[in-house]
Amino acid sequence: MISVKKKSILGDLKESLIQKAFQTSGLLAILVLLGIFALLLYTSVPAFKEISLKEFLTSTRWDPTSPERPEYGLLSMLASTIMVTVGALLIAFPLGVAVAAYLSDVASPKVREIVKPVVELLAAIPSVVVGFIGLTLVSPLLAKIFKLSHGLTALNGSLMLAIMALPTIISISEDSLNAVPVSYVEASLALGANRWQTLVRVKIPAAISGIIASLMLGMGRAIGETMTVLMATGNARAFPHGLLQSVRTLTANIAIELGEVPYFTTHYYALFGIGLVLFLMTFAINLTADLILEKQKRKLK
Numbered sequence: 001m002i003s004v005k006k007k008s009i010l011g012d013l014k015e016s017l018i019q020k021a022f023q024t025s026g027l028l029a030i031l032v033l034l035g036i037f038a039l040l041l042y043t044s045v046p047a048f049k050e051i052s053l054k055e056f057l058t059s060t061r062w063d064p065t066s067p068e069r070p071e072y073g074l075l076s077m078l079a080s081t082i083m084v085t086v087g088a089l090l091i092a093f094p095l096g097v098a099v100a101a102y103l104s105d106v107a108s109p110k111v112r113e114i115v116k117p118v119v120e121l122l123a124a125i126p127s128v129v130v131g132f133i134g135l136t137l138v139s140p141l142l143a144k145i146f147k148l149s150h151g152l153t154a155l156n157g158s159l160m161l162a163i164m165a166l167p168t169i170i171s172i173s174e175d176s177l178n179a180v181p182v183s184y185v186e187a188s189l190a191l192g193a194n195r196w197q198t199l200v201r202v203k204i205p206a207a208i209s210g211i212i213a214s215l216m217l218g219m220g221r222a223i224g225e226t227m228t229v230l231m232a233t234g235n236a237r238a239f240p241h242g243l244l245q246s247v248r249t250l251t252a253n254i255a256i257e258l259g260e261v262p263y264f265t266t267h268y269y270a271l272f273g274i275g276l277v278l279f280l281m282t283f284a285i286n287l288t289a290d291l292i293l294e295k296q297k298r299k300l301k
Contacts, residue, residue, distance in 0.1 A: 036279065037279060040272055040275050040276040040279055041276060043269060043272040044269055044270075044272040044273035044275070044276045045269075046266075046269045047072070047266055047269035047270040047272070047273045048273070050266045051072045051266065051270060051273075055071075055072065055073055056072055056073065056074060056270070056273060057073075057074065057075065058073065058075055059071060059072070059073020059074075059075060060073055060075045060076045060239045061073045061076070062074060062076065062077060062237055062253070063237075064257075064261075064266070064267040064270065065267075070266070070267070072266070072267075072270045074250065074253075074273075074274055074277065075239070076237060076238065076239040076240070076248075077237070077248055077249060077250045077253050077274075078250060078277070079239060079240055080154065080233075080240045080247035080248055080249050080250075081223060081249040081250045081251070083154050083158075083240050083243065083247065084154050084157040084158050084161060084222070084229060084233065084247060084249060085158075085161065085219060085222040085223050087154060087155065087157075087158030087161075087162075087243055088157075088158045088159075088160075088161035088162040088164075088165055088218075088222045089162075089165065089215065089218060089219055089222065090158075091158060091159065091162035092161075092162035092163075092165040092166050092169055092218060093169060093215050093218065095162075095166065096165070096166050096168075096169030096170045096173060096214065096218070097169065097173050097204075097211060097214075099115075099119070099166075099170045100169070100170050100171075100173035100174040100176075100177060100211075100214075101173075101177060101199055101203075101204070102115075103115060103116065103170070103174050104174050104177040104178055104203075105177070105195065105199050105203070106195075119166070119167050119170050119171065120167060120171075122163065122164075122166055122167045123167035123168070125164075126227075127164065127225055127226070127227040127228045128227045128228075128231070130160050130163055130164055130228045131160060131227050131228040131229075131230065131231030131232050132231065133160070134156050134157070134159065134160040134228065134231060134232035135152070135231045135232060138151065138156055138159055138160070138232070139151030139152050139156050139232065142155060142156055146244055148244060150234070150246075152232060152233060152234035152235075152246055153233065153234060153243060153244050153245055153246055153247070154233060154240060154242070154243045154244070154245060154246075154247045155243040155244060156232045156233060157228065157229045157232045157233035157247070157249070158243065160228045160229075160232045161221075161222040161225055161228060161229070164221060164222065164225060164228060165218035165219075165221050165222050166218075168214060168217050168218045168221055169214045169215065169217075169218045170214075171214075172210060172211075172213060172214035172217060172293075173207070173210065173211045173214045175210065176207035176209070176210025176211055176213075176214070177203055177204070177207045177210075177211075179207065179210065180202075180203050180206045180207050184202050184203070184206055185198055185202065185203065188201070188202045209292050209293070209295050210292070210293060212292055213289040213290075213292040213293040214289075216285050216286070216288050216289035216292065217285075217286065217289045219285055220282050220285040220286050220289070223251075223278070223281055223282055223285065224251065224278065224282050225251065226251040226252060226254075226255050227255075229249045229251060229252050230251075230252040230255050230256070233246060233247050233248065233249065233252065234246025234247065234248075235247075235248045235252055235256065236248060237253075250274050250277065250278050251278065253271075253274060254271055254274055254275060254278075257271060258271050
């Protein structure tokens with residue numbers, strides 16, 4: 001009897017310690033997030049003593065080293081970031097959902113065992129390697145196809161970011177499709193629908209929240225990427241007017257300039273301002289994706 005009580009007490013203690021460990025981990029993650037936000041905010045505020053917020057957000061010229069009048073407008077880089085990201089998602093999202101549907105409903109177990117690790121392997125490829133592929137292989141091909149002087153364009157960056165966003169979109173979309181209750185599928189088949197009709201008209205609509213969340217998370221991955229766009233897009237600071245132009249994204253601009261800018265200057269603080277804008281963008285996207293995924297879980301319970 002005493003031994004049973006001791007085991008019960010030890011079990012309760014073990015469960016309590018595990019619970020507290022998880023709580024501590026969660027609180028630590030929140031503190032780190034708040035710390036990053038506070039650091040970016042604190043370091044970027046001095047820039048706005050010299051730069052108007054309107055100029056920073058709406059001007060298309062970024063020329064901090066101009067001898068006449070330094071200009072700090074990030075609109076061109078913001079538009080370039082959005083253009084490259086949207087281009088990547090237009091490629092990756094339909095392809096990713098199609099692969100997820102194939103793995104979920106069509107592929108045999110043997111094929112699934114081969115394709116799944118390949119998809120996960122894509123996520124393990126370093127971004128610098130993807131950028132190198134874009135620089136040496138895809139860029140000359142685009143230049144030849146579109147008769148350009150070089151292929152370091154927004155389209156090249158979009159293609160490379162699409163490769164990097166695919167694993168996220170495929171994995172989350174497949175999990176969402178697999179989470180659809182079997183009763184939905186059985187009811188559809190019982191009413192005379194074939195497998196294709198069941199997939200398109202039942203499973204995908206039921207899993208649409210999770211699929212949209214995969215799109216949002218893929219977008220967050222693409223917006224925050226640095227080395228790939230730094231190597232593949234040409235880094236021109238002009239306002240972009242098409243996918244066949246060279247562009248410079250927000251992340252690439254920080255990577256290019258932060259290592260050489262003098263500390264504690266307006267230019268230095270303005271780069272942290274760009275970092276703050278990026279942080280808020282990615283935070284909003286990931287928060288939206290989490291809310292959508294939570295809604296998906298409640299819907300399918």
